[in-house]
Amino acid sequence: MGGNILQKTSGPKSEGPGGNILEMRGISKNFTGVKALSDVNFQVKKGEIHFLVGENGAGKSTLMKVLSGVYPYGTYEGDIVYEGTVQQFGKITDSVKTGIAIIYQELALFPDLSVYENIFAGNEVKRGGVIDWNETIIEARKMLQKVKLNVNPETLIRDLGVGKQQLVEIAKALSKDVKLLILDEPTAALNENDSENLLDLLRELKSQGITCIMISHKLKEVIAIADKATVIRDGKTICTLDASKGEITEASIIKNMVGRDIEDIYPKRPDKKFGDHILEVKNWTAYDPQLGRNIVKNVDLYVKKGEIVGIAGLMGSGRTEFALSIFGNPRNYKLDGELYVDGKRTRFSHTSDAIKAGIAYVTEDRKGDGLFLIQDIKSNVSAANLKGIAPGGVINDNEEVKVANDYKSSMNIKAPSVEQIVGNLSGGNQQKVSLGKWLFVGPQLLILDEPTRGIDVGAKFEIYTIMNKLIAQGMSIIMISSELGEVLGMSDRIYVMAEGRIKGEIAAEDADQEKIMEFATQ
Amino acid sequence: MNFFQEAKSLLKVNIRDYGMYIALFVIMLTFTILTDGLFMSSRNISNLLDATGYIAVLAVGMTLVIVIRHIDLSVGFAAGFMGAIAAIMLSQLGVPVYFTIPIILILGIVIGMFNGVLVASVGIPAFVSSLAAMLIFRGALLQVTEKTGTIIVRDDTFNALGNGFLPALGHVAGLNLLSLILGALVILYFIYAEISKRNQKIKYKFEVPSNKIFAIKLIFVSAIIAYLTWILAGYNGFSWTVVITLLVVAIYHFLTTKTVLGRHIYAVGSNPEAAHLTGINVKKITYIVFGSMGMLSALSGILYTARLQSATTTAGTLFELDAIAAAYVGGVSAAGGVGKVTGSIIGAVVMASLSSGMNLLGVGISYQYMIRGGVLAAAVIFDVMTRRKRG
Numbered sequence: 001m002g003g004n005i006l007q008k009t010s011g012p013k014s015e016g017p018g019g020n021i022l023e024m025r026g027i028s029k030n031f032t033g034v035k036a037l038s039d040v041n042f043q044v045k046k047g048e049i050h051f052l053v054g055e056n057g058a059g060k061s062t063l064m065k066v067l068s069g070v071y072p073y074g075t076y077e078g079d080i081v082y083e084g085t086v087q088q089f090g091k092i093t094d095s096v097k098t099g100i101a102i103i104y105q106e107l108a109l110f111p112d113l114s115v116y117e118n119i120f121a122g123n124e125v126k127r128g129g130v131i132d133w134n135e136t137i138i139e140a141r142k143m144l145q146k147v148k149l150n151v152n153p154e155t156l157i158r159d160l161g162v163g164k165q166q167l168v169e170i171a172k173a174l175s176k177d178v179k180l181l182i183l184d185e186p187t188a189a190l191n192e193n194d195s196e197n198l199l200d201l202l203r204e205l206k207s208q209g210i211t212c213i214m215i216s217h218k219l220k221e222v223i224a225i226a227d228k229a230t231v232i233r234d235g236k237t238i239c240t241l242d243a244s245k246g247e248i249t250e251a252s253i254i255k256n257m258v259g260r261d262i263e264d265i266y267p268k269r270p271d272k273k274f275g276d277h278i279l280e281v282k283n284w285t286a287y288d289p290q291l292g293r294n295i296v297k298n299v300d301l302y303v304k305k306g307e308i309v310g311i312a313g314l315m316g317s318g319r320t321e322f323a324l325s326i327f328g329n330p331r332n333y334k335l336d337g338e339l340y341v342d343g344k345r346t347r348f349s350h351t352s353d354a355i356k357a358g359i360a361y362v363t364e365d366r367k368g369d370g371l372f373l374i375q376d377i378k379s380n381v382s383a384a385n386l387k388g389i390a391p392g393g394v395i396n397d398n399e400e401v402k403v404a405n406d407y408k409s410s411m412n413i414k415a416p417s418v419e420q421i422v423g424n425l426s427g428g429n430q431q432k433v434s435l436g437k438w439l440f441v442g443p444q445l446l447i448l449d450e451p452t453r454g455i456d457v458g459a460k461f462e463i464y465t466i467m468n469k470l471i472a473q474g475m476s477i478i479m480i481s482s483e484l485g486e487v488l489g490m491s492d493r494i495y496v497m498a499e500g501r502i503k504g505e506i507a508a509e510d511a512d513q514e515k516i517m518e519f520a521t522q
Numbered sequence: 523m524n525f526f527q528e529a530k531s532l533l534k535v536n537i538r539d540y541g542m543y544i545a546l547f548v549i550m551l552t553f554t555i556l557t558d559g560l561f562m563s564s565r566n567i568s569n570l571l572d573a574t575g576y577i578a579v580l581a582v583g584m585t586l587v588i589v590i591r592h593i594d595l596s597v598g599f600a601a602g603f604m605g606a607i608a609a610i611m612l613s614q615l616g617v618p619v620y621f622t623i624p625i626i627l628i629l630g631i632v633i634g635m636f637n638g639v640l641v642a643s644v645g646i647p648a649f650v651s652s653l654a655a656m657l658i659f660r661g662a663l664l665q666v667t668e669k670t671g672t673i674i675v676r677d678d679t680f681n682a683l684g685n686g687f688l689p690a691l692g693h694v695a696g697l698n699l700l701s702l703i704l705g706a707l708v709i710l711y712f713i714y715a716e717i718s719k720r721n722q723k724i725k726y727k728f729e730v731p732s733n734k735i736f737a738i739k740l741i742f743v744s745a746i747i748a749y750l751t752w753i754l755a756g757y758n759g760f761s762w763t764v765v766i767t768l769l770v771v772a773i774y775h776f777l778t779t780k781t782v783l784g785r786h787i788y789a790v791g792s793n794p795e796a797a798h799l800t801g802i803n804v805k806k807i808t809y810i811v812f813g814s815m816g817m818l819s820a821l822s823g824i825l826y827t828a829r830l831q832s833a834t835t836t837a838g839t840l841f842e843l844d845a846i847a848a849a850y851v852g853g854v855s856a857a858g859g860v861g862k863v864t865g866s867i868i869g870a871v872v873m874a875s876l877s878s879g880m881n882l883l884g885v886g887i888s889y890q891y892m893i894r895g896g897v898l899a900a901a902v903i904f905d906v907m908t909r910r911k912r913g
Contacts, residue, residue: 330798352801361799369795374859375788383789384800386782395780398726437800 020081021046021180021211027066027078036062037076037235044180044228049202049212051222054232054257055428055456060215063232064182068102069095082180099179103169105188105454109157116140116153119172143171147201161316163194170201181205182213187221188454191315191482192517199225217456219250220485231256258458265461266489269468274492275305277343278476279326279359279445284337286325295321295333297500303445308467308477310491312484312516318500319480320364323447327361328354355384360443362434364450364480366427370434373423377415378404380422380433385441407436412462428459435466446470447478452486464490484513496520525734532731537908542853542868545901549872553879561879564756571754572684574874575763576601576825580845581852581866582774583818586811588849589791591858592641592648594812595842596655597819602838603663604630605823609673609833610666612680619680626820634816635809642808656842664835673833684828687758688765697752698759705751709744716740763825767867770818774863787811792859847894848873851901855909872897 024042028035037059044050052060066076069089080087082098089095095102109118116137125136140153149167157165166186173181183202187195195218202212203225216222222229229248231238238256241247254265279302286296296318303309311319325333328351339346341357348354354361363370372380381404382389389400404418411432415425422433431451438446448467452460467477467490481487487494494511496504496519504519533540553561560566580597587594608626611617617625633655640651667673675681692699716739723730730736754760778784789797790807798804822841827833852869854861876897880890 327799328801350801350803351799352803355801363796363799369793369799372789372792372796372859374792379785379788383785386785390782393781395782395785398722398728401728402726 019045021083022067022213023079023081024063024067025079025081027063027076027080029062029066029071029076035235037066040078040232040235040237042230042237043240044211044213046211047206047209048227049206049214049225051226051229052213052215052232053217053219053222053229053253054238055458058232058257058456059235060232061184062235064102064184064213064215067095068092068100068182096176099177100182101173101176101178101180102182103166103173103184103186105185107162107165107169109165109168111158112156114154114156115144115151115160115168118157118168119143119153119175121172123172123176139175140171143175144168146174147171148197148204161194163190163197163315166190166194166198167201178210180211180213182215184215185217185454186214187216187218192484193314193521195221217454219253219457222253223248223250229253233257233259254457257456265457265464266486267461267465267468269471272492273306277302278305278341279303279478280338280340281326282338282340284322284325284335284339286321286329286333286335288321288331288333295500296325299337299500299502301495301502303476303478305444305476306471306474307492308471308479308490310487310494311478311480311497312482312487312494313497313503313520315482317497317520319497320449321500322497323361323449323478323480326354327351327359327447355441355443358442358444359447360384360438360441360445361447362438362449362451364453366430366434371422371430374421376419376421377408377413377425377433378418381407381418381436381440384437388440403440404436407440411436411466428455428462431455431459431463432466435463439470443475445476445478447480449480450482451479452481452483460486484516487511487516488513525732528732528735532735539853539862539865541904541908542851542865542872542901546868546872546875549875549879553875553882557879557882560882562753564753566878566882567750567753568757568761570874570878571767571871572761572763572829573878574870575684575767576822576829577841577844577848577874578767578867578870579770579818579825580822580841581848581870582770582863583815584842584845584849585852585854585861585863585866586774586778586787587648587815588846588854588856589787589858589861590808590811591791591794592808592811593652593846594637594648594815595652596637596659597815597822597845598838598841598843599656599659599663600630600633600816600819600838601823601826601841602833602836603659603666603823604633604820605827605837606663606666606673606833608680608824609675609827612675612677613673619677622680623824626824627817630816630818630820630823631813632816634813634819637816638809638812641812642805659838663837667833667835671835675827675831675833680824681828681831683762683766684825684830685761687761690759697755698757701751701755701759704760705747705755708751709747712743712747713740763829766821766825770821771863771867778863783807783810788859844873845870847898851898853901853905855905869901872901 020043022042022044024040027037027040027042029037040059040063042063052063054060065071067080069092072090073088080089082100087098110121113121119140120136124131125139126132137153144151144153147167147170149164149171151160151164157168160168170181186198190198199221202214206212226248227243228240230240231253233256241252281299281301284296284299285294287293288295299322313319321333324331325335326339328348329335330351341359346357348357367373372383378400382400386395389396389403401418407413408415408418413429413432413436415429422430425433452463455463471477479487479490488508488511492508494506494508494516495502496506496516498520506515550562580601584594584597604626607629608622611622611625612619637652637655640646641648688700690698690700694702720730720736778787786797786802786807789800789802790804794804823838826837830837848870849861849866850856850869851872852862852865852867854866873894876894877890880893
């Protein structure tokens, strides 16, 4: 292993027939009774950027896990032909040795170690069995240059934003002399700027001959940089689209993904009726004692009954912090300013006060602070409104199942029963459970923080439809989102935040991407 | 679905819940065979349960503490210390027993709450704060027993909690009458509760197990209760310790499975951040759980002091580890959010059965520790394996 980075050779590279670096033939994979993949064929040419697209649960991640050896040889049917030979990976390190690197959506970095320690974790630069830290730092600088990340290699990962962490992951892959780089939804957690940077980097890597397979739900990206896109649906390959033949268009991808045409993914509301201000903040400021600075500054904002108010802005612009400061202030900021609910001035000292006042907050991080992953669907749905199923303080289990079943069918949550553990559901279904929990509370104002992050087009459409239904029932919604298309498509009015301030307010009719980005990057 | 398929699938789905009961059954059966029936004799079972009481109540409290992702190492010496205070109040200060017991329980709650404040509000890791408390209570116990050494308790009412039995009211064929009546009442209540639960489900049009399976379950559980009653009735009947322990278990079982408070405790354990955003007061839950732990430590101290009829300088040594082991054997997850009060009680009985059985067989104390350690490890391995299979 000793210092393999120092003796990087560019030896002869073998290729399969037709210039394919990878060919997966007739791959089938079963999970106790469930067929996750059936007879999948997948070919990747050397040096191309190849997207894998499909709805959540279609089998994309499973296919990549078969390729990288997470599911070892023998647990699947079919052949993996990589660089012209049939591979039998028994474990992940086998695939890493052949130059395959996979970067997952949930980053696998050590937050309390430095950038250089992370880049060479598991692949240490050693001399005689002892780590040469100076050499490590020098090599780390080279890798960081390659990914155009301008940070001190001694910075802790914890102190970097998600976008930069992503680049560190790629630098780590490059340090292992990667030939085939697999990225599982790399831009899901990134803002527009960081996403752009990442896409540029992938183009650059392509010019250096690195092949890239990317899983993404963002069709814009596919259209922007894909050479090919393979669509997977229900564990089967549907088709492979070729950019050089002009086959990669939004319509063609969506059609193949869902198996039907979706005319408009943002459903329209026919009659819009707005009432009084149900929430208003004036000169609202939040000071974070841990960071030692104001993270929300002098915000003026209102929401009318029956309105969807979008809050756009880049990540780190203070949108989530603003929402939390209203929602009972769980992070203990020091607050200043005026908060009105239903025209009455008020202050919440705990999240439970905000909930009582009819406000609900659906978090951006459903796994981190939204759901009880080890509990079942019914316990999650009832968690915020146990009184609703516990007359006299004693829980009625049957009522709980009934309520959960109602939400399961009305929101089309795909699960065998409401006793299913939430951690086993797909992202879209988890998001619906998270939403269902708050709908059972029956709030008048719903704050949705990145409501469709990391979920597929079909589930997105369902969430939008639910939002419109709620508005029709007299609810109001604040939607925080980094996806401009969604902000533009769903909002009645849009605020743009940057650096903790509201930089602009735009009516939906007047809004377009350029205007929003202009305010957001002011 | 035919009968056997249904039984098989029920067993498969609930293997983790039933696993412990099966293990307990196997252990008891093994010892009964090896000791020619001595193990299941009335006298031995009665002693075994009485000796488990003061650990079992600790295990109940510890279950909740571990569920909310904390630990309390101070419970052993806290129990010893509060038992000593009880002994002093009774013997040296002449406080009547009916005042002493509530005062000690309240003292326990205060002490537990103090731990809760250190953990939830000051933010000290529970391992460290309760380690500190353990040292403090150990010192405090030595301090109050220093002058006199062992404090003898002569109050009969108090001592009955650890040694006494419910009055018999008469005998039927040599069996304790009151115990028989109590056993019968418990069986009747169990059958009534199960049937009404089933009727409720049918009213909601939910699926219920077939009549056959349901009847077998009723008969099976009733038979076990009847058998235990019969065994205990053959000696002195139900002891106060067993009655108190069963009451504690019943109350905590109801609290954890049927009330909003219980749900909040499990929510905090499974994801504290999400619990906070769900409107649950995480600090308050932490105070309550530690407060309850303190109260049960006090109860444990009372039971132990009453059992020995005296407070000693070393009372409570290693109780905390026995309680923690019982909770883990009973299926509580170290990661938080998972664990049942009833499981921990079975865990406590499993550990006590091992000690009792091996004592009867004359197994050396060195081997006893090793075997109990092995059982603890095996229980957790079983738990991890069944969990992985499901997930």
